[in-house]
Amino acid sequence: MNIGVLALQGDVREHLAALAGSDVLARPVRRPSELDDVDALVIPGGESTTMSNLAITFGLLDPIRKRIADGMPVYGSCAGMIMLATTVLDGRPDQESFAGIDMTVRRNAFGRQIDSFEAPVRIEDVEGDDFHAVFIRAPWVEHTGPGVRVLGRVTEGPAAGRIVAVRQGNLLATAFHPELTGDLRVHRYFVELVRQAQDAR
Numbered sequence: 001m002n003i004g005v006l007a008l009q010g011d012v013r014e015h016l017a018a019l020a021g022s023d024v025l026a027r028p029v030r031r032p033s034e035l036d037d038v039d040a041l042v043i044p045g046g047e048s049t050t051m052s053n054l055a056i057t058f059g060l061l062d063p064i065r066k067r068i069a070d071g072m073p074v075y076g077s078c079a080g081m082i083m084l085a086t087t088v089l090d091g092r093p094d095q096e097s098f099a100g101i102d103m104t105v106r107r108n109a110f111g112r113q114i115d116s117f118e119a120p121v122r123i124e125d126v127e128g129d130d131f132h133a134v135f136i137r138a139p140w141v142e143h144t145g146p147g148v149r150v151l152g153r154v155t156e157g158p159a160a161g162r163i164v165a166v167r168q169g170n171l172l173a174t175a176f177h178p179e180l181t182g183d184l185r186v187h188r189y190f191v192e193l194v195r196q197a198q199d200a201r
């Protein structure tokens with residue numbers, strides 16, 4: 001199984017480590033030819049406006065859109081979630097996304113006073129305790145289309161009820177960063193998703 005981590009910007013190393021911990025040797029993807037060599041992609045946390053600019057500069061915007069349309073599994077965390085949204089609120093006017101998940105996300109939604117915080121999140125399909133989720137200038141999901149499954153919400157605190165994990169087909173997104181906390185359950189869930197997508201081919 002060849003999983004790539006989009007390595008234009010953001011916490012690439014942490015995702016590579018989380019995938020290694022999930023028994024997958026993942027590789028960084030910076031060029032279209034490297035994208036051709038992977039079966040699935042992780043889009044890291046970082047800064048979605050910068051990632052959008054770099055995706056255009058590196059000639060990856062349209063190739064990734066095309067792979068997504070062809071069914072490639074993708075997991076995006078935080079900025080990666082924004083990059084997977086069809087509609088982005090509070091983005092820059094020229095900000096592009098790979099789209100794919102029929103949802104509206106709001107950038108930096110939790111407010112400046114609480115730029116970074118931790119909160120418990122329950123994720124459907126993932127067994128065990130709530131996630132101890134880390135949010136850093138995170139988006140939330142304001143609207144989902146009919147094909148999108150809400151997988152996770154904040155369970156406690158001021159942000160309780162906010163949608164922070166979704167799935168549409170082979171596309172998975174979280175507003176938080178499991179790659180920063182050593183809890184590998186989301187990455188393992190994604191690896192299993194990739195395996196099932198390959199079996200279905």
Ligand code: GLN
Pocket residue numbers: 044045046047048049077078079080082107108136137138139
């Ligand atoms: N606020 C960032 C953005 O708009 C996302 C932050 C993150 O990935 N931690 O892209």
